Amino acid sequence: MKKDKLLMTPGPTNVPYKVREAMARPMIHHRTDEFEFYFTSMNENLKKVFQTDNHVLTLASSGTGAMEAAIVNTFSPGDKVLIANTGVFGDRFVKIATKFGLDVITMDVPWGKGVTGHHITQILDSQDGKNIKGVFVTHNETSTGVANDIQSIGEALKDRDCLFIIDAISSLGGMDVKTDEWGIDIVIAGSQKALMLPPGLAFISISDRAWEAIERSTFPKFYFDFLAYKKSLEKNTTPYTPAVSLIVGASQALQMLIEEGLDNIFDRHENLGKACRAAVCSIGLELFAEEDMASDLITSIKAPEKIDIEKVRKILNLDYDIMIAGGQQQLKGKIIRIGHMGYVDGFDLIKTLSALEKALMQVGYDIELGTSISAAQNILKY
Ligand SMILES: Cc1ncc(COP(=O)(O)O)c(C=O)c1O
Structure with a gap:
């Protein structure tokens, strides 16, 4: 007898029946009150799960697309950034930032080990650490099974003039991410992991300080221009045709998370x-x-x-x-x-x-x- 696969992987993960049922309903148009209802509910619950008062944008993309979007929206060619390379996904930030011409300082960590605020402080206080505009860390490094200590890194960066960006693609919705309390400027999450959804959506929270950097960024961008998403979000809508079924599913999945607590x-x-x-x-x-x-x-x-x-x-x-x-x-x-x-x-x-x-x-x-x-x-x- 063949049963449904049990996905005990780091994504895609199992999708609850209620979420699958929500996504299988007849298609609705995105410029309607009905869509606005789901979109608003999703956005309200996203803020709760991200533990933030910041805007949380929703992109029709996998996690990597949101990693790239975070870089091209927030920085400009030649900006100096520090990236903790703790595995495949820390390395992905390095690859994207390098490709776009950022000045990348890589903190190479042996795979299987993690980073804390202490490690980051050591680099920021060194000669290499001058004028760093952003620090990138993977929260749950899925490739090695290590959870980096985001809270202590937030603490270490508290009074420094640089943005703190985390890849919470596989952690958000499963591990504590206190976006505002820990001072994280940009948090990136993916739909297909702890959030119990199929692949296809990425969520990204952006602090006021990061929005100022976004206004200054000179990289060209169009589809993933965060300013367009922000403008639409303020009117409870999306700039382009959204992934309607995934958003209906997300409103259901997030509701389940909020109910569980x-x-x-x-x-x-x-x-x-x-x-x-x-x-x-x-x-x-x-x-x-x-x-x-x-x-x-x-x-x-x-x-x-x-x-x-x-x-x-x-x-x-x-x-x-x-x-x-x-x-x-x-x-x-x-x-x-x-x-x-x-x-x-x-x-x-x-x-x-x-x-x-x-x-x-x-x-x-x-x-x-x-x-x-x-x-x-x-x-x-x-
Ligand atoms: C920690 C982490 N970052 C980034 C990614 C890349 O996300 P995606 O495959 O959705 O582009 C993954 C996916 O496995 C991940 O686990």
């Missing part, structure tokens, strides 16, 4: 993270991310010696209909990543662990069935 959501993810880490360690697997910076939304696990970990993933997918992720770039074949973000509970994790045990056994890993499940059950609350 942000603190409960963060607690659920924290609990899933703890349970997953304890479970995989109980069967002798080793974690890839440094212990005190491990993400609660995704667990990265080193491939045990002599085990074909890609085969394990294939068995999970083809025999048990459970998708987990492999390693990216230099981590290909070296790690697996279990996503537990968004519409996921403890029983989804238990199912994944039981399939993982079976698959590991099939490829010759020595394991006593049930060990990781028992370890997880002892921690799981949800």
